[in-house]
Amino acid sequence: MGLFTRVDTIVVGVTDLDEATAWYKDILEFTVLYQTKEYVVLQVGEGQTPITIEEIDLAEVATTSTYPILYASEIDAVHKTLQERNVAVTPIENDGTNKFFNFRDPDGNKIEVCYFE
Template sequence: MNILSSKVGALFIPVSNIESAREWYCSILNLEPTFEIIGGHLCCIPLDNNGLNLVLDSNIYHEDSTYKNPAFHFNTDDIHGAYQFLQERKVEFVTGIENGHWFNFKDPDGNILMVCYC
């Protein structure tokens, strides 16, 4: 019996405004922004059918709490299409497409996120 599971259940992102963060993340993930805001500061966005959630949390946000390096990456099977998709949504890029496999960009709060061709 394992006390701790090797399965990750959630990825937390500090955000300054829970409503606008929900809109923005749903926009880049092509999801309807209908996910409930819990307790006025949390929004859980399901990322897959295995229970992995992106948890936006405005209670953990402060100016120094944003990710300066990606803590995870979003998968894509079309790195150029993903770059163009985000470019159309006017995200701020930190890198171009590197080595044909990945790029970094910022969310509205300055968190560094990554997209990777896997």
């Protein structure tokens, strides 16, 4: 066993916490697990690692290179649903092992969706 037990959360910086919370709930269907004035912890489906959104300066949002990759067993349906919700998604790519596509939240944070068997 290593030093750490698990990944606790992945933090995504946003410029307006209330607007971002509504977007992640309404568009991505995440569930709020815990909320303060500074951050919101969101449950992603049945996964064990939540995503935490916290309000930060716009300059910090633009410089981050960390991004979440969400697994979707029905990637084609998720891709279509996001398009219907006016989310600009990239075409689904297939590298021979994984199918994947990307999109950005309202603050420009990259989010990737993947599927593999």
